Amino acid sequence: MNTKQWVIGGSLIGLAAGSIFVASNKQARNTVAEWAGTTKHWTNVISENREEVINQLRQSSERIQTIVEEASKDVEQIMESTQSMKGHIYQLLDAVQDSYDEVKTVKAKLESPQMQQESLPSGAEEQSSQ
Numbered sequence: 001m002n003t004k005q006w007v008i009g010g011s012l013i014g015l016a017a018g019s020i021f022v023a024s025n026k027q028a029r030n031t032v033a034e035w036a037g038t039t040k041h042w043t044n045v046i047s048e049n050r051e052e053v054i055n056q057l058r059q060s061s062e063r064i065q066t067i068v069e070e071a072s073k074d075v076e077q078i079m080e081s082t083q084s085m086k087g088h089i090y091q092l093l094d095a096v097q098d099s100y101d102e103v104k105t106v107k108a109k110l111e112s113p114q115m116q117q118e119s120l121p122s123g124a125e126e127q128s129s130q
């Protein structure tokens with residue numbers, strides 16, 4: 001047997017077992033009868049008020065569509081802002097890197113022996129030479 005035959009066979013067995021259970025169990029019969037009555041009631045209500053139901057569904061659909069369109073626009077704006085922020089971040093990183101390089105250069109100049117000699121006060125030079 002192929003898979004399709006197994007599924008059909010299993011479905012038929014399940015349907016038969018469910019029918020036997022409902023037929024033999026009074027509470028299950030009452031529940032099914034209530035459910036069928038409720039379903040029939042709502043089917044009648046919808047049939048009697050078909051135009052109102054269709055108009056309500058149409059209005060709900062339009063509201064949902066409007067909300068989805070607005071959300072889509074918001075997502076689009078967020079994406080554009082994200083791209084702009086990404087550009088700003090790269091500019092900021094470049095500026096920070098440039099500043100870091102400048103500070104390193106200044107530090108290297110200040111730490112050089114020649115700069116240290118030039119930065120000492122004249123009285124301190126005399127004491128260091130003695």
